[in-house]
Amino acid sequence: MFPFSDEELKKPVEKSIQKIRPSLTLDGGDITILGIKNSKVYVRLEGACKNCSSSSNTLKYGIEKQLKEDIHPDLEVINIPYGKEENYPRF
Template sequence: MMMFSDEELIEPVESVLDKLRPSILLDGGNISLVEIKGGKVFVRLEGACKGCPSSNVTLKNGIEKALRNDIHPELEVISIN
């Protein structure tokens, strides 16, 4: 059960994304937070990450794992276009 409102999650999620962003930028991509709804973090992959075959691995093994470790183990990352 999530103990935070979606609004309360915005700042910590942005903070984690800011920590990960330099690595993503090195590969020619970027990530933007679109919204948080019901513990689901909706992001938009940009640049070289958009449409990359490895983007799902980046989302689940990188971004989602970091969010779960740093904020809450039930967070889920969903990419939208």
């Protein structure tokens, strides 16, 4: 059982993402948090990150790793491509 509600995760996730954002913007990218549902954080990689061949590594070993360290090891990060957002939760 995950110890936090989706609503309780909102602020810690936003804070953790702020730690990662400078690295993304240095490479011409960014990240948007689309929502949280059942300990899954739905994001959209923006700018140069959305079409980058390393985006899956950035997602797994950068963003997800930071969230797991900062908040909880069972968090999962899922990238939602443009045009698919309507199927996922929003803040």
